[in-house]
Amino acid sequence: MVRLPLTPADVERGRRLGALLRRARGERSMLGVALDAGVSPETLRKIESGRVATPAFPTIAAIAAVLGLSLDALWAEVNPAGAAAGPAERGPVERLVS
Template sequence: MVRLPLTPAELERGQRLGALLRRARGERSMLEIALDARVSPETLRKIESGRVATPAFPTIAAIADVLGLSLDAVWAEISRPDGGVEPARSAREARARLVS
């Protein structure tokens, strides 16, 4: 199967997803979150850095669950029509905004 190149919109959404997960992780270690979500730390690092712009749904679902984020809130945040995510003052604020 040939994998088509990602569109600029997909790449941007991947960057927003990575930034969102980094903020939600806060001070917790990448290793802790990865192990709790049953993904490799390398996978989480690549998602957070935007190198994997279109991760598998079960991967994102597992990470979101560990971080206490709803999938609806994650999708709404990364698909914002203004094309960006407002910087959060803290990881706790980001989680509170996403969970509400």
């Protein structure tokens, strides 16, 4: 599978997501939240720091559940109105057929 390069909007969305998760975690330990969510502490650290701008949906869903965050509210805060919606905003994608 080939990943498309991240756009500046993707990177900024990842930073907003990380900041939101950090705030929601509050005083809880990163280790405790990560283990409760079934992800590695390193993965959570990378997401919170914005180093992983496009984490997998199941990962975010698990972390959000542990933190008591609604996925709808999370998406609304991370992707404010007027921001690019994702891959469709990048333009046409060529598909290779073998």
